[in-house]
Amino acid sequence: MLPALALAGFVLGFPIVKVLQYSLTDRTTFLDGSFVGLDNYSELFHDELFWRAVKNNLILLLSVPLSIALALAITGILYRGVRGSRIYELVIFLPFLPAIASIAVVFLYLLSDGGPLNDLLRGVGLDGLAHAWLREPETAIWSILGVVLWKRIGFTVLLFMARMASIDRTQFDAAAVDGASWARAYWQVAVPQMRGIIGLAAVLGFIEAFSWTFAYIAILTQGGPDRSTYTLEYLLYKLQFDQRLVGLAAAVAVLLLLSAVVVAAYRVFRAQREAFA
């Protein structure tokens, strides 16, 4: 087990310490830089672009409640077993498979001004709804949210269905005999038992909203139009690799790391509550 821990420490542990250290210097790629205290952080907090990135991350975080609500509805219907349930389950899972980068390239075309989505809208007479989705500041970040959501739902349904498989079906029959409708039985009997897996879906979605936005942004908008779709990850990338301001990039990294701390804290909180419940 030592080699595994050594490599994990080398790739994960050591850099985290390093990044904390860098964030207190004015280091660039080629120069070691000197200690500047918290200057990088105060520069970030006074930078409008930083706050826009934070706001965009929070907008993408909306994919968490939205995907959970939709997936709960889908799971309920699938579990009840309408005709073709298995096919639906398979089809709904498909978006999870391709890489974010692959799918982003498809959406870049799909959402372009003369692209298929606008063709579809114009085709059914909804010309007013057609947009250059990714090129207008008002729609760009929301379009990205749509793509994130599109990719997330299948996996969330997969998690929920796996949990449903271990729920005792007779409970539903009992509730249905009581005259409660199936939807109510699902809501009152199954959903409370799914609390754990819903929490898990929330954690994974949270991680994604802070850790996996880079490929979406880099391909769909490159931060544009007018730098309106920067996320923290993309800002970090630009600072590090375009401007070579390693110290400042490291400060963004430390703040991003806070998202991981939130997840860890949530886990500890859950573990404790389960231990004392």
Added chain:
Amino acid sequence: MRTARRLAAGVGEHGFLLAVALVSLFPLYVMLVASFQRTTNLSGSGLLPTLDPTFENYTTVWTEFGFDRMFVNSTILSLSSAAIAVLLAAGAAYGFTRFRFAGRGVLLAALIGTMAVPPIVVIVPLFVMMSDLGLVNELSSAIVVQAGLNIPFATFLLVTYMRDLPNELFEAAEVDGASRWRQFVEIALPMSVPALVTTMVICAMYAWNELLIPLIFWQTEQLATLMVGLAVLAPGRSGAQDIPLLMAGVTISVLPLAVAFLIGRKALIRGLVEGGER
């Protein structure tokens, strides 16, 4: 009255599922349709399949746009990083499940906790370090980083599996005087083959899909992976002309995943769900 209402509800449910399914399929459908269109022919909507399909886009991106080389690079990155991650993680999982030692719980929790760390956070210092070592644009850099980032996930998945291996086997081997190494190689590994394969496939999928790591550590054209190639091609020349080519390229990048999924759907889904429950 009652049946009418039930019928209406049934239709509503079906309609909802159908809508979700159509939305799920639409982008993939559009991708396939465009990939068979003649480049000169992409006029009007990309909504209906062309009556005059061509396979030329696939051969063009494959031979003229370097997708053959990118495909090889993606394969190298995903298979080698997955193999390293799974081998090392198997050793770690064996240690975590077979031995009690001080700080075991904390160590495992810390390792699993790092799964929530955004990769880009550690990439800043890793890039600086790899530059110092002169390893940027060497095969090893992206492979090592990718393997390292997959270790926590792989370890976790294998721990959940190896925990359930029967203890008696190891005890019997212990009595026979088998060393820990031999117990690992001759008992733990062979008995974990299904889990090892699943873990390896999932790690390989993650590596195949990775954009950031190869983009940063493999910056030369010679080392570009499919994801890097797509990212570079996409926004630059996004004139309508290149769309069929681009979509053929995307389809190529998705195909191996589709094949892996078709072959091992059940095991994959179980692994993904368990891996999710970290």
